[in-house]
Amino acid sequence: xxxxLAKALLKSEHEVFIIERSSLKSETIREELGxxxxxxxxxxxxxxxxxxxxxxxxxxxxxxxxxxNLVACQIAKHRFQVPRTISxxxxxxNEKLFVELGIDVCVSSTDIILSHIExxxxxxxxIHFMAIRGSNREVVGIRIPPDAAVVGRVxxxxxxxxDSLISFILxxxxxxxxxxxxxxxxxxxxVVAITTADGEEALREALTGAA
Amino acid sequence: xxxxxxxxxxxxxGCDDEALRLxxxxxxxxxxxxxxxxxxxxxxDLPLDAEIAQETSKAEKVLHHxxxxxxxxxxxxxxxxxxxxxxxxAVVQEAVERGSELIVMQMPYKKRFGSFTxxxxxxxxxxxxxxxxxxxxxxxxxxxxxxxxxx
Amino acid sequence: xxxxxxxxxxxxxxxxxxxxxxxxxxxxxxxxRLPTELQKEAIVGDGTLEEHLRNGGIENTDAFVAVSTGxxxxxxxxxxxxxxxxxxxxxxxxxxxxxxxxxxxLGLTAVSSTQMVSDLISQAVYS
Numbered sequence: 001x002x003x004x005l006a007k008a009l010l011k012s013e014h015e016v017f018i019i020e021r022s023s024l025k026s027e028t029i030r031e032e033l034g035x036x037x038x039x040x041x042x043x044x045x046x047x048x049x050x051x052x053x054x055x056x057x058x059x060x061x062x063x064x065x066x067x068x069n070l071v072a073c074q075i076a077k078h079r080f081q082v083p084r085t086i087s088x089x090x091x092x093x094n095e096k097l098f099v100e101l102g103i104d105v106c107v108s109s110t111d112i113i114l115s116h117i118e119x120x121x122x123x124x125x126x127i128h129f130m131a132i133r134g135s136n137r138e139v140v141g142i143r144i145p146p147d148a149a150v151v152g153r154v155x156x157x158x159x160x161x162x163d164s165l166i167s168f169i170l171x172x173x174x175x176x177x178x179x180x181x182x183x184x185x186x187x188x189x190x191v192v193a194i195t196t197a198d199g200e201e202a203l204r205e206a207l208t209g210a211a
Numbered sequence: 212x213x214x215x216x217x218x219x220x221x222x223x224x225g226c227d228d229e230a231l232r233l234x235x236x237x238x239x240x241x242x243x244x245x246x247x248x249x250x251x252x253x254x255x256d257l258p259l260d261a262e263i264a265q266e267t268s269k270a271e272k273v274l275h276h277x278x279x280x281x282x283x284x285x286x287x288x289x290x291x292x293x294x295x296x297x298x299x300x301a302v303v304q305e306a307v308e309r310g311s312e313l314i315v316m317q318m319p320y321k322k323r324f325g326s327f328t329x330x331x332x333x334x335x336x337x338x339x340x341x342x343x344x345x346x347x348x349x350x351x352x353x354x355x356x357x358x359x360x361x362x
Numbered sequence: 363x364x365x366x367x368x369x370x371x372x373x374x375x376x377x378x379x380x381x382x383x384x385x386x387x388x389x390x391x392x393x394x395r396l397p398t399e400l401q402k403e404a405i406v407g408d409g410t411l412e413e414h415l416r417n418g419g420i421e422n423t424d425a426f427v428a429v430s431t432g433x434x435x436x437x438x439x440x441x442x443x444x445x446x447x448x449x450x451x452x453x454x455x456x457x458x459x460x461x462x463x464x465x466x467x468l469g470l471t472a473v474s475s476t477q478m479v480s481d482l483i484s485q486a487v488y489s
Contacts, residue, residue: 017255035297043434045460052255067410067438074437075464093412094438100445 156181299335364430
C-alpha cells in the first residue's frame with residue numbers, strides 16, 4: 001500500500017520518502033522510483049531521523065500492523081513535530097483510541113476495501129467515501145440509475161432529506177457541476193453528498209428510487 | 212573506441228589526484244576533456260538544495276586544486292559541484308547527461324567489519340553506468356599488508 | 363499481557379503475594395510456563411485487541427502489565443488499557459531505549475529491559 005501511495009504522491013510532485021522494513025521490497029522500490037527509500041523499522045527513532053522526518057509536512061503509517069502504525073505516528077509527532085500524521089487502521093475498533101492519542105487522520109483499511117467493492121458492484125448505488133472525524137457525518141457518492149424517477153428533473157424538485165447536503169455532481173461525461181436548484185440530473189451522474197448514517201438510506205431512495 | 216569526454220567522480224578520499232592523473236593521461240592520448248565531479252551527499256533531514264557551507268567550501272577547495280593539477284598535466288579540467296541524496300545515482304546521471312564515454316575512479320583499500328569492501332557507491336556505478344568504467348584501487352598500506360584488521 | 367520468561371515470572375510472583383492474576387498470551391505454548399493454578403485463569407488471545415482484553419476482565423482490573431517482547435504491541439495495549447479502559451495502574455515493557463524515553467515523556471509508565479540489563483552489566487564490569 002505504501003508503495004502505491006508514494007507513487008501517487010510523487011505524480012502530484014510532492015517530495016516523498018519511504019521507510020521499508022524488507023530489503024527485498026525496498027530494492028524493487030529503488031529500481032522503480034529511485035533513491036527515495038531506506039531499509040529500516042519506521043518505529044525506531046534513529047530510522048525516522050535518518051529519513052528526514054523532521055522536515056516532513058505529513059507522515060503516513062501504512063503497515064498492516066496497527067501497533068506499528070500507532071508508534072511510528074506518535075514518534076513522528078512528538079519527536080519530530082510532524083504537523084500531520086495519518087495512520088491506516090487495520091482494526092476499525094482502534095480508530096477512537098488513535099484519535100484520542102493525537103493521530104490527526106485515521107483511514108480504515110476496511111472502509112477502503114468496502115468502498116472499492118461497492119464501486120465494483122453496479123447494483124450498489126451508494127458508495128461510502130469517508131467518515132468525517134469528530135462528527136457522525138460521512139461523505140457518500142450515489143450514482144443515478146437509468147430507471148430513477150429523478151432522471152431529467154432539476155435538483156430543486158428532488159426531496160433531499162434534511163440531514164443531507166449535496167456537495168457536487170459529477171456528470172456522466174466527466175464534468176463537474178455545482179449543485180443549484182436548477183441543476184438537471186441525468187442517468188449515470190454521480191451525486192457526492194454529506195449525510196449521516198441514519199440519513200443515507202433516505203437520500204439513496206430520493207435519488208435512485210424508480211419512477 | 213575513441214574517448215572524448217571523461218568523467219572523474221572525486222570525493223576527497225586521498226585518491227583524487229591519482230584519479231585525475233590517470234584520466235589526464237588517457238585524455239592526452241585521446242585529446243579528450245576531463246570533467247571532475249564532486250557530489251555532496253545531503254542528508255534527508257535537510258532539503259536537497261540546502262546550503263551546507265562547510266561541505267561546499269571543502270568541495271570547492273578540492274575542485275580548485277584539481278583544476279590547478281589539470282593545468283600542470285596540460286589537460287583541460289572542467290569542475291562541477293552537485294548536491295544529491297546518493298552519490299552513485301548522481302554520478303551515473305551526470306555521465307548520461309554529459310554523454311561521457313568513460314568514467315575513471317580511484318578508491319583506497321578500505322575495510323568494513325574487518326574485511327575488504329568496495330562501499331556502496333562504486334558497485335552502483337559499475338552496475339549502472341552506461342559507458343566504460345575504469346576503477347583503480349590504491350595499493351595496500353603497510354598496516355593492511357601486515358594483516359591488521361583495524362585498518 | 364505476554365507470558366514469556368518475564369511475564370510468567372511477574373505473574374507467578376504477584377499470584378504468590380495473594381493477588382488475582384489473569385495472564386494473556388497469543389501462544390498457548392507460552393502459558394505452560396505458568397503454575398497449574400494460574401494456567402486455569404490464563405487466556406489465549408491478542409493483547410492489542412479490545413475484545414480480548416475485555417475477555418480477560420480488564421474492565422475491573424487494578425493494574426495492567428504489558429510485557430510481551432513486542433515493544434509496539436505493548437505500547438498499543440498499554441495506551442488502550444489506560445485511555446479506553448481507564449485502568450488505574452499501567453506498566454509497559456519498552457526495550458528500545460529511544461522509544462522508552464519518548465513514552466516516558468508522554469506519561470506512560472515504562473521499563474526498558476535493554477537499559478536495565480546494560481546498566482547492570484556495565485556495573486558488574488567496573489566493580
